[in-house]
Amino acid sequence: MAHGIPRPVEDADSRPFWEGCREGVLRIQRCASCGRHVFYPRLLCPHCFSDQLSWVEASGAGRIHTYTVVHRAFGPFQADVPYVVALVDLDEGVRMMTRILGDRSSVRIGARVRVEFVEADEGLVLPYFRVMDEATAS
Amino acid sequence: MRRDRLAAIVGVAESELGETPHRTVLQLQAQAAKAALAEAGLEKGDVDALFCAGNWAWSTNLMLAEYLGITPRYTDTTNIGGSSFEAHVGHAVAGIQAGLFDVALICYGSTQRSQRLRGHVPPDAPLTEQFERPFGLPTPVGAYALAAMRHMHEYGTTSEQLAEIAVATRKWATLNDKAFMREPITIEDVLNSRLICEPLHLLDCCLVTDGGGAVVVVSERVAQRCRTRPVWVLGHGETHTHHTIANMPDLTTTGAAVSGRRAMEMAGVRHDEIDVVEIYDSFTITVLLTLEALGFCKPGEGGPFVSGQRTAPGGPFPMNTNGGGLSYCHPGMYGIFLLIEAVRQLRGECGSRQVPDARLALVHGTGGVLSSTATVILGRD
Ligand SMILES: [Zn+2]
Numbered sequence: 001m002a003h004g005i006p007r008p009v010e011d012a013d014s015r016p017f018w019e020g021c022r023e024g025v026l027r028i029q030r031c032a033s034c035g036r037h038v039f040y041p042r043l044l045c046p047h048c049f050s051d052q053l054s055w056v057e058a059s060g061a062g063r064i065h066t067y068t069v070v071h072r073a074f075g076p077f078q079a080d081v082p083y084v085v086a087l088v089d090l091d092e093g094v095r096m097m098t099r100i101l102g103d104r105s106s107v108r109i110g111a112r113v114r115v116e117f118v119e120a121d122e123g124l125v126l127p128y129f130r131v132m133d134e135a136t137a138s
Numbered sequence: 139m140r141r142d143r144l145a146a147i148v149g150v151a152e153s154e155l156g157e158t159p160h161r162t163v164l165q166l167q168a169q170a171a172k173a174a175l176a177e178a179g180l181e182k183g184d185v186d187a188l189f190c191a192g193n194w195a196w197s198t199n200l201m202l203a204e205y206l207g208i209t210p211r212y213t214d215t216t217n218i219g220g221s222s223f224e225a226h227v228g229h230a231v232a233g234i235q236a237g238l239f240d241v242a243l244i245c246y247g248s249t250q251r252s253q254r255l256r257g258h259v260p261p262d263a264p265l266t267e268q269f270e271r272p273f274g275l276p277t278p279v280g281a282y283a284l285a286a287m288r289h290m291h292e293y294g295t296t297s298e299q300l301a302e303i304a305v306a307t308r309k310w311a312t313l314n315d316k317a318f319m320r321e322p323i324t325i326e327d328v329l330n331s332r333l334i335c336e337p338l339h340l341l342d343c344c345l346v347t348d349g350g351g352a353v354v355v356v357s358e359r360v361a362q363r364c365r366t367r368p369v370w371v372l373g374h375g376e377t378h379t380h381h382t383i384a385n386m387p388d389l390t391t392t393g394a395a396v397s398g399r400r401a402m403e404m405a406g407v408r409h410d411e412i413d414v415v416e417i418y419d420s421f422t423i424t425v426l427l428t429l430e431a432l433g434f435c436k437p438g439e440g441g442p443f444v445s446g447q448r449t450a451p452g453g454p455f456p457m458n459t460n461g462g463g464l465s466y467c468h469p470g471m472y473g474i475f476l477l478i479e480a481v482r483q484l485r486g487e488c489g490s491r492q493v494p495d496a497r498l499a500l501v502h503g504t505g506g507v508l509s510s511t512a513t514v515i516l517g518r519d
Contacts, residue, residue: 006260008268040269066291066389068283069336070276075259077274085275087284087384097270097384109291126272 004076005121013041016055021125026058026115028094039094060115062090062129067100067107076121088113088129099128106131141406145234146361146368147227147516149178149354150478155467156318158348159252163194164205166247166350171206174352179365180241187212187233187242191222191471194248202245212239218378219505220418222246223353223473224512228374230355240357244477247350248469255470256346270382276335279343279421281383281507283335286423288389290337292438297337299441300422301328304341304464306450307419311461313451313491318345319465342422344463344472351474353481369481372407372498372517375400378510386508390438393511394431394502401500405515409434413496414483415455416476418504419462428502432513456493459483473503477514484518 010018017040020027029038033050037058044051067086070077077083084100084107100107101116113129120126151173153166161169167190175181188203188210195201199215202208214229216222223244230242250256263271275281289295305325311317323341331340361368375397380386402408415434419425426440434455435443449457458464460479463472480499482488501514 004259004261005274006263006271008272009262009264010268011265014268040266066284066288068275068280068287068338069333070274070280071333071335073274073276074257077259077276080274083274085273085280085284087389095384097273097275097382099273109288120272124272 002076002079002121005124007124013043017041021117021127024117026060026127027055028058028090028092029053030056037092037094039090039096059091062088062113064100064107064109064111064113065089065095066109069104086129099126101128101130141372141517143358143370143372145231145355145357145371147353147371147477147481148356148361148364148366148368149174149180149352150481151177151352152316152475152478153247153350155316155349156347157251158249161249161348163192163247163249163350164202166249166348167202167245167352168206170247170350170352171243171245174354175243177366178354179363180354182206182208184241185243186210187214187230187239189214189226189230189242189244190246191215191217191226192246192248208243218510220420220471220473221376221503221505221510221512222471223477224374224501224503224514225376227353227355227371227477227514228376228512231371231374234355234357240360242355244353244355244474245350246471246474248471249348250470251346251348266382270384278507279338280335282421282423283338284383285389285427285508286337289423289427292390293441295426295441297329297339298325299445300342300426301325302444302447303419303422303425303449304328306444306447306453307458307462307464309450310459310491311465314461314466317461317466318347338421338423344420344468345465347467347469349467349469351478353474353477367485367518369484369516369518371514373401373403373405373515374513375404376510376512380509381506383507390427392427392431392504392508394428394504394513397511397513398432398502401513401515405517407498407515412498412500413456414459414480414493415457415500415502416459416480417457417502418472418476419458419464420468420472420504422464424504424508427508428504432500432502451491459488459491459493471505473505476501476503480516484516
C-alpha cells in the first residue's frame with residue numbers, strides 16, 4: 001500500500017461513487033431523459049442537459065481503450081514503477097481512468113477487463129481493472 | 139481571396155531564457171515587455187490592453203500591471219494552458235476590431251526550472267480531478283502517452299516516426315544560439331533515451347526551462363507609426379474540448395481541427411500557401427496529432443508526413459524553426475514563443491535558420507492535456 005496518494009475530495013457529486021468503491025460496487029449515473037450513462041458523476045447530463053440523473057450499478061466489465069506504462073513517477077507513485085494506467089470503456093459506454101493489475105504481457109488495447117477494488121492507501125479504495133482470462137472474456 | 143489586415147504584431151521579445159535563478163518571474167516579463175515595446179517604438183503609456191496568463195499569482199494581470207506601472211483599459215487573463223497566447227492574439231484582434239483599444243501587450247514568464255516546480259504531487263484531488271489524479275498518471279506527459287499509444291494502435295504510427303520530429307527540431311536548434319539544447323541527435327538517440335511513459339521517451343518530451351516573452355498587437359492605424367515592419371494577423375481561431383484526458387472526445391483528433399479551419403478560413407489561405415509553421419511541441423505526439431488535425435495531412439498520415447526529415451532545415455515543410463519546446467526553451471506555457479519566432483521569420487530576421495521568402499505563417503498552440511487549441515495566421519506585405 002502506498003502512502004500519500006492524492007485524496008479524492010468526496011463531494012455532492014462524487015460521494016455515492018466513492019462509497020460504492022468501499023462497498024465493492026462500481027456506480028455510475030444514468031440519464032432518465034436520454035437514456036445514456038454518465039461518468040464522472042454530475043448534476044446535469046452532459047448530453048441532453050437534463051437533471052434526471054440517477055445512480056446505477058455498472059457491470060464492472062469493459063475494454064481497454066488505451067494505456068501507458070509509467071516508468072518515471074513522482075512522490076507516492078515512485079515505488080510503483082513500472083505500472084499501467086489505462087482508459088477503460090465500460091460496457092455501459094462511459095470511459096474512466098484506472099490502473100491495470102496483473103501480468104503486463106496481457107495488457108493490450110481492446111483487451112476485455114473487469115473491475116477489482118483495491119485499497120491503494122489507508123481508507124482509499126480505488127477501482128482498478130484486470131484483463132479477463134480468454135475463456136471468460138466476451 | 140480575402141486577406142483582411144485585422145491587426146498587426148509590431149513588437150516581439152524574449153527575456154533571458156534557460157536557467158535564470160537570479161531573476162523573478164516579474165523581472166523576466168519586464169525584460170520582454172520593455173524590449174518588445176522598444177523595437178516597435180512604443181512606450182509603456184501607449185499600452186491600453188494587457189493580456190497575461192500564468193500560475194504564479196491568483197491574478198497575473200493585477201500583479202503584473204502594478205509591477206510594470208500600467209493601468210489598462212482592457213484586461214484579459216484567459217488561461218487555457220500553453221495555447222493561451224494564441225488565444226490572446228485572437229482576443230486582442232477582436233478588441234481592436236471593436237474599437238476598444240489600439241495597443242495590446244501580451245506577456246508570459248516562468249521560473250519553473252529554477253524553482254523546481256515540476257514533479258510535485260498534490261495531497262488532494264478536488265472536483266473533477268478526483269477521478270484521475272489518484273491513479274498516478276504523470277501529468278501532462280502520461281496523457282500524451284495515452285494519445286500516442288492509441289494513435290499507434292489505430293494507424294501503425296511508430297516511435298521512429300515520432301523521433302523524426304525530435305531530430306528535425308534539434309537541427310533547427312543548432313541554428314539558434316538562444317536554444318537550450320544544440321547538440322545534434324539521431325533517431326537512435328531518441329529511441330535509446332529512457333522511457334518516461336510508454337511509448338514516449340525522454341527525447342520525445344519538451345524541455346523544462348525558465349523564460350519569458352512579450353508580444354505587442356496594435357491597430358492598423360498605430361502600426362503605421364511603428365518602427366518595425368508590421369506582421370499582420372489575418373485569421374484566428376480557438377476551442378477547447380475537455381479538461382481531463384478521459385473526456386477527450388477522440389484521442390487522436392485535437393481541437394486544431396476546429397481552431398485551425400476557422401483561422402484559415404478567416405485568413406482565406408490554403409495549406410500549400412503557408413511558408414512556415416510554428417506548432418506547439420510539448421511532446422513529439424503533440425506535433426503529429428496537430429499536423430493531422432490542421433489538415434496538412436490526413437488522419438493517420440502524420441507519421442509518413444514527418445518521415446525523412448521533411449520538417450528539418452532545408453526540408454519541404456519548415457516547422458518549429460527556433461528549435462521548439464523540444465530543444466529551444468519551454469517554460470511551462472510555451473505558446474508565446476511560437477508567435478515570437480513566426481514574426482521574426484516573416485520579418486526575415488532569422489539568419490542561418492531563415493526560411494527563404496517567408497510570407498505566410500501558421501502558429502498553433504495546444505494547452506492542457508491536448509485540451510485547448512488556438513491557431514493564428516500571420517502574414518507580411
Ligand atoms: Zn441525458
